[in-house]
Amino acid sequence: MPDQLLFAMEVTLNGLMAGVMYSLVALGFVLIFKASGIFNYAQGVLALFAALTLVGFQNGQIPFAHLINAIFGTNLHEFGWHLPAVVAIALTGAVMVLLAIIIEKFVLKHLVNQAPIILFMATIGMAYFLEGLGDIMWGADIKKLDVGLPQGISETVESVTDSLFGYGFFIDNLDIVATVVAALLVLSLTLFSQYTKYGRALRAVADDHQAALSVGISLRFIWVLVWSIAGVVALVAGIMWGSKSGVQFSLSLIALKALPVLMLGGFTSIPGAIVGGLIIGVGEKLFEFLVGPMIGGATENWFAYVLALLFLVFRPQGLFGEKIIERV
């Protein structure tokens, strides 16, 4: 096989893996949008907050240490223990559920029946609040996140492809793990929503609030449930992104990368979020590879948004989104 083609294949594979990371973030958006019609601007910050909390638990950091020290003149920083990754992840999951309950109680509950734009504004407020809270609780320094996921170039992939094509592909182990995790996540979410009573209730609420109430579904419970799930998805995204590039506040900006994914996949489709992410991932890598050199490179920064713009013009509901046709 010609080198150029093999190289393109490697780029495509890497693009797919990068796409999975985008999909992970987009997934959280879709879940909340489907169930409540809210575009949750805070989804990226949720991922950041989850990652910060996870690192904090793992390293035995004392929450609000700086604040406590400033007020009481103490010099506290750490409890002095290190939690195993599994325990820290479970605890962080619990924190995300708690956060969902708090959000429902203090924000959503008071905004029932408000226009979507008002709820959207509320999530912007939440995003900044959470970002600040994360800062005060855990500090603003860049942290290393290590939950024991394999890192670095996969030697298996390299040697297998080398023996097949005489050219070894460079694939990051972490990306492979992320792909497997994302697949499992989507599979379990799909099974949950299709075959359990809570899944059915969730779909019911997504479809029609009034009808859902009339069959005895508590909207507030469903909101807590869906924000909890979105929180856990954010935790997974936070772990993956955090392991890749460290836990820093720019992590919250991954939400911006999820936007074009949603435009492509449609705001209401879980498979759409996945396929959209993959298309963006592959698209931007291949575009950079094929067209980049001709126009001076750095296309990855804008390619996704231009693609999203094209979709907005020609297919606003996305690839998988629902086009609402009213019967008249």
Next chain:
Amino acid sequence: MNVANSEGYTTADGRKIGGVLMEMKNITLRFGGVKAITDISFDIREGEIRAIIGPNGAGKSSMLNVISGFYVPQEGEVWFKGYKRGPMKPYQVARLGIARTFQNIALFDGMSVLDNIMTGRLTMMKSGLLSQALWWGGAQREETEHREKVEKIIDFLEIQPIRKTPVGRLPYGLKKRVELARALAAEPKLLLLDEPMAGMNVEEKEDMSRFILDVNDEFGTTIALIEHDMGVVMDLSDRVVVMDYGKKIGDGTPDEVRNNQDVIDAYLGVAHD
């Protein structure tokens, strides 16, 4: 016939009607300065088909929404099964055993007919979140049990051929029937039907009337319905409340109501289309 008797009464066609299931006492409902319902009282007895009729804007739907908890009246009391009901959310009312349909059909369009009807049984499914999430222990057995009940209702309402069809694709008449099926799936003590025949052709109306009578007959379900079509109401119901401009102007058997001068003036006497 002595309707006031607390022991109940026997209808013209020989059905035994029981004691009071639901009682509305001096209900007043306001939207801002507008009174939708003014000081209305009536009761619904176990096993009967009770109709609420009246011209457009009479407050019928508002009354149904009060019963089902979608509106909370400013004044008055709602009694159900002998207990005074506090202010409740609609989903709590549903869990008490009051199921309803909507005038403009509120189904879950993206879901299949079967799934729509299964939502009617949500409140009866007892297995917890964890068991459900892991599809573990009782969750699976429970699903099968409820599925069987739902299949019976599907047979009963003769909608077997469309079981797997997404509801959004169904014609209007069938949607109404699926909505009825979903309400029935909850095995309600009281079934509220908001204009079950609105927008139907003669044949569909006949089908729906038959189903309503069958439901009442087969399951002994108490039914309160709102209807525009006078003919249908008079044929179906045991007792009728007549509303006009938010006030009650008549209450009694179809025959009594038909001969009530206020009712004739307000509703029947006026030439209507």
